Amino acid sequence: MADNKQDNRPLSPFMIGQYYRPQWTSMTSIFTRITGLSLLVSALMIVWWFVAASAGPDAFAVANGFLTSWFGDLVLFLSTWAMWYHMLFGIRHLIWDSGRMLEVDQSELYAQAALVGSVLLTIFVVIVL
Numbered sequence: 001m002a003d004n005k006q007d008n009r010p011l012s013p014f015m016i017g018q019y020y021r022p023q024w025t026s027m028t029s030i031f032t033r034i035t036g037l038s039l040l041v042s043a044l045m046i047v048w049w050f051v052a053a054s055a056g057p058d059a060f061a062v063a064n065g066f067l068t069s070w071f072g073d074l075v076l077f078l079s080t081w082a083m084w085y086h087m088l089f090g091i092r093h094l095i096w097d098s099g100r101m102l103e104v105d106q107s108e109l110y111a112q113a114a115l116v117g118s119v120l121l122t123i124f125v126v127i128v129l
Contacts, residue, residue, distance in 0.1 A: 024112065025108065028089055028111045028114070032090075039082050039083060042078075042079035049067055080126065
């Protein structure tokens, strides 16, 4: 028979706080999913801009006004960061698929370096390009 004794252990690793310490790999994995979805939203905004450009000057004025506003600039800036972040962590998965850097210390070091790299690459793109 199964032992029905109640343990004081958490039942889910998603109980962040006193039971579960967030790790670099788990948090960057969550943010990779979030950036993937946010890139879809920003791609739809750019498609809207192109469709508005082909629809006529009035539609283009509305779309262009939105994309060149402070909010549109913020969304495009964050989309640039999300693109670099998503790409660098996609490379991490390719490295993992080859059987390399699976140790915790190496994986956390790559996560920290890729996070810093995504910020630096975003600043480079915004300032230089």
